[in-house]
Amino acid sequence: GESVGLHLPTLSVQEGDNSIINCAYSNSASDYFIWYKQESGKGPQFIIDIRSNMDKRQGQRVTVLLNKTVKHLSLQIAATQPGDSAVYFCAEKSRRSYIPTFGRGTSLIVHP
């Protein structure tokens, strides 16, 4: 699989804890924000998205918060499990483009 972690921001948590992964964006024209999960050696997997006119959206064990004032996005994972260990990317789409633009990523390591 791919090696990740040495230069990516890394978040280490204990199994059962809640995790918060943050993302800053700069494009004021972003219309949608999306979180992806990428496990080692695999392609990105959609987790959850949020439209720019919302500030919170919940899924199964995940919550995304959007603060447009400071251009900040976060992904909260409740009761983190070892299977959540992966690199998490935020991505954005502008109103005029259907192309997801990815941020750098955060490596989440969950210790049993």
Next chain:
Amino acid sequence: NAGVMQNPRHLVRRRGQEARLRCSPMKGHSHVYWYRQLPEEGLKFMVYLQKENIIDESGMPKERFSAEFPKEGPSILRIQQVVRGDSAAYFCASSPMPRTGGNTEAFFGQGTRLTVV
């Protein structure tokens, strides 16, 4: 319904050779996106296609790289005269026709890892 299929999963080429990467979108999907990922970095957009048409190639290097999505068959990303700097993971995603006013989810394949020696 099979997911996005990319092949080969691993490809080794010598400098100067050509690399052909294939992407079969999900059934019913008419749009394909290609991304490149260097180790420990995010995915960088390369090109966005629909069948028989390139919609956006703003992320494609001007030389040696080309992409197509024919009416029949997979999308192909072609890299001519590869150099060591082309070594990366190349991911393809597909989606249905994007809809206005909503997010159209793109589904990613497992990627092709190109190594240039």
